[in-house]
Amino acid sequence: xxxxxxxxxxxxxxxxxxxxxxxxxxxxxxxxxxxxxxxxxxxxxxxxxxxxxxxxxxxxxxxxxxxxxxxxxxxxxxxxxxxxxxxxxxxxxxxxxxxxxxxxxxxxxxxxxxxxxxxxxxxxxxxxxxxxxxxxxxxxxxxxxxxxxxxxxxxxxxxxxxxxxxxxxxxxxxxxxxxxxxxxxxxxxxxxxxxxxxxxxxxxxxxxxxxxxxxxxxxxxxxxxxxxxxxxxxxxxxxxxxxxxxxxxxxxxxxxxxxxxxxxxxxxx
Numbered sequence: 001x002x003x004x005x006x007x008x009x010x011x012x013x014x015x016x017x018x019x020x021x022x023x024x025x026x027x028x029x030x031x032x033x034x035x036x037x038x039x040x041x042x043x044x045x046x047x048x049x050x051x052x053x054x055x056x057x058x059x060x061x062x063x064x065x066x067x068x069x070x071x072x073x074x075x076x077x078x079x080x081x082x083x084x085x086x087x088x089x090x091x092x093x094x095x096x097x098x099x100x101x102x103x104x105x106x107x108x109x110x111x112x113x114x115x116x117x118x119x120x121x122x123x124x125x126x127x128x129x130x131x132x133x134x135x136x137x138x139x140x141x142x143x144x145x146x147x148x149x150x151x152x153x154x155x156x157x158x159x160x161x162x163x164x165x166x167x168x169x170x171x172x173x174x175x176x177x178x179x180x181x182x183x184x185x186x187x188x189x190x191x192x193x194x195x196x197x198x199x200x201x202x203x204x205x206x207x208x209x210x211x212x213x214x215x216x217x218x219x220x221x222x223x224x225x226x227x228x229x230x231x232x233x234x235x236x237x238x239x240x241x242x243x244x245x246x247x248x249x250x251x252x253x254x255x256x257x258x259x260x261x262x263x264x265x266x267x268x269x
Contacts, residue, residue, distance in 0.1 A: 004108055011112030019117050026117060033121025037070060041129065044193065056230070057195050060136035064225070067130030068149065069192040069217050072156025074123035079157075080164035082113025087171030089113075097266050106261060107253060110168070137225060145224040148239050152224070155216030155242025156192075160185060162245070162252035163211070169252075169260035184211050192217040197230040204231070215244035 019026055044066065048059040082089070090096040099109050142148065167181040188211065196204055196218035207213045222229045223238035 004104070007104065008108060008112050012115045015112075015115045016117065019115075029118035030121040033074075033118055034125050035121075037122050037125040040190075040193075041066065041125070054195065054198055056227075057198070060133040061225070061227075062194060063129050063133035064137065065195065065217060065221055066193045067126045067133060068152055068221060069156060069189055070122055070126035071130065072153045072216070073160050073189050074119045074126060075153075076157045076160035076164065077122075078116040078119040079111060080161055081116050082110035083161075083164040083168035085113075086110060086168040087174065091171055091264070094266070096264060100264075107165075107256065140225050140227075142224055142226045144239070148220050148224040151239075151242045152216060152220035155220070155245030157245070158249040159212065159216050159245035160188070162249040163188070165249075165252040165256050169256045172260045172263045188213050212241075212244035212248060215241035 041063075044062055045059065048054075048062070053059075054062070077084075086096075090099065099106050102109060163181065163185050167185070170181065188207075191199075191203075191207065192213045196207060196214040199207070204214065208215060219229070219233060219238040219241035222233075223235055229238065
């Protein structure tokens with residue numbers, strides 16, 4: 001385990017060094033990521049400027065959701081380039097055979113493919129929005145809010161990493177990554193930026209029990225802000241809900257190893 005972590009750390013250092021050889025490119029890619037999230041944020045502002053609120057939810061509540069979800073997604077997106085592009089980079093051209101021949105786990109090698117520093121733009125935007133909305137919400141936080149929110153971001157990271165792993169698993173059958181997965185990755189980010197309580201029961205059920213976005217983003221924020229949940233969940237459940245993201249990641253890795261890799265057929269090249 002220690003040796004694997006050391007190897008992963010070395011791979012990350014090499015990835016960062018490689019990207020820093022093209023600093024201007026890194027700067028513009030990071031800037032593009034930052035600007036993209038600004039556009040999303042403007043859309044949220046326009047909604048509240050027009051309607052004022054969404055029930056009990058004000059602009060700063062939704063901005064807090066925005067910050068938590070986008071911070072976690074930015075980290076997960078940076079860590080999973082190898083999984084996200086596995087069908088094109090490894091399976092379609094037969095390079096996956098090389099991964100199988102190396103004396104390290106496939107997942108470790110894919111995690112070590114690249115640390116996408118360009119995602120820092122989205123992360124920076126999310127942190128700035130969190131700071132701003134946090135100041136607007138001063139006085140309403142639960143005493144355990146820092147721990148709950150850290151757990152929430154960890155849960156968001158685990159959940160989206162798990163989704164990218166499932167996307168890679170489907171690549172064993174489809175070769176190309178399925179665009180339908182974007183509805184629960186990038187589309188999931190858009191969904192989780194708003195309170196789960198505003199959606200209909202079918203979507204609430206889906207985002208709690210199938211793809212638990214509500215568990216990693218909505219419930220812990222409600223707990224951290226000492227809000228009354230319109231869904232009627234108790235505080236302890238809300239605070240512990242991000243563990244669903246960790247469980248989702250573990251199940252995704254299990255499916256990847258047990259179903260995906262076993263289904264792989266070499267190109268013979």
